[in-house]
Amino acid sequence: MSTSAGTLIREWRQRRRLSQLELANRAEVSTRHLSWIETGRSRPTSTMVVRLCDQLEVPLREQNQVLLAAGHAPSHPERALGDPSMAEVNRALEAILAAHHPYPALVVDRRWDLVAANDALYALLAGVDADLLEPPVNVIRLSLHPRGLGGRIANLDEWRAHLAERLHREHAATADPFLAELYDEVTAGGIAPVDSAALVVPLQLRTEDGEVLTFISTTTVFGTPREVTLSELAIEAFYPADEQTRRLLG
Known part of the structure; x- marks a missing residue:
């Protein structure tokens, strides 16, 4: 049996730790009307669903699920990156990745599957087991697997905790x-405590020559997405955290 729109809204409200009164005030609706929506006594309009979901910061993919449960068409399109309408998005991603050279950068989706990367990132994957590079490549699993990058990360426990x-x-x-x-999966073997005094958690990666590359990273997302695929993309860019890394990659 499918879950009702009211139940989904209530679950998201509880997940965000909001009372009915708090959500009603934010969405500018009466508490009574919100209660009726959550209990199924009132069927919300598509506008009301989107208003409540926006206040609850429900991701676009899940907003579509609530709309469908309420009997409405999804309001947020979902397209493959190869769709012609996404051409400018692809150009933007390619420009960002290329401009970050000679330092590694990659694009992942919400589930951390690899979407794209620059040549500097692929160079660091030399020696990784070929099976781990078969699509879809999950970046989390690749980075922690002993036959992936896990065997070369000098601060593996710290990186796993991060x-x-x-x-x-x-x-x-x-x-x-x-x-x-x-x-x-990541926490199955336990998680070591992280040095809370550190400014950031670095990635310390051994090269085939025995040198250690130390990176800090940033995460970039598109600022105003209204399309599902675009809303779930993130660009992970790595920068040298010391002079040795800058010299080796520069």
């Missing part, structure tokens, strides 16, 4: 069950 924290936050934001499964 990725676990990211996955925990992203699952809280999206409620994507795949991210929960990935979090369980």
Whole structure:
């Protein structure tokens, strides 16, 4: 049996730890009307669904699910990156990746599957087991697997803890069950405490020559997406964190 729109809205409200009164005030509706929507006594219009979802910061993919449950058509299109309408998006991604050379950068989707990367990133994957590079390439699994980058990350415990924290936050934001499964995989062997005094968690990667490259990273997303695929893309860019890394890659 499918879940009703009211139940989905209530679950998202509870996930965001808001009372009915708090959500009603934010969405500028009466508490009584919101209660009727959540209990199924009132069928929300598509405008009301989007208004409530926006206040609850429900991701676009899940907003479409609530709209469908309420008997409305999805309001947020979902297109493949290869669709002609996404040409300018692809050009923007290509420009960002190319401009970041000689430092590694990659694009991932919501589930951390690799979408694109620059040559500097692929150069760091030399020696990785070919099976791990078969699409779809999950970047989390690739980075932690002993036959992936896991055997070369000098601060593996620290990096694993960082990725676990990211996955925990992203699952809280999206409620994507795949991210929960990935979090369980990453934390299965336990998580070491992270040095809370550090400014950032670096990635320390050994090269085939025995040198250690140390990176800090940034995450970039599109600012005003109204399309599902675009809303789920993130650009992970790595910058040298010391002079040795800058010299080796420069």
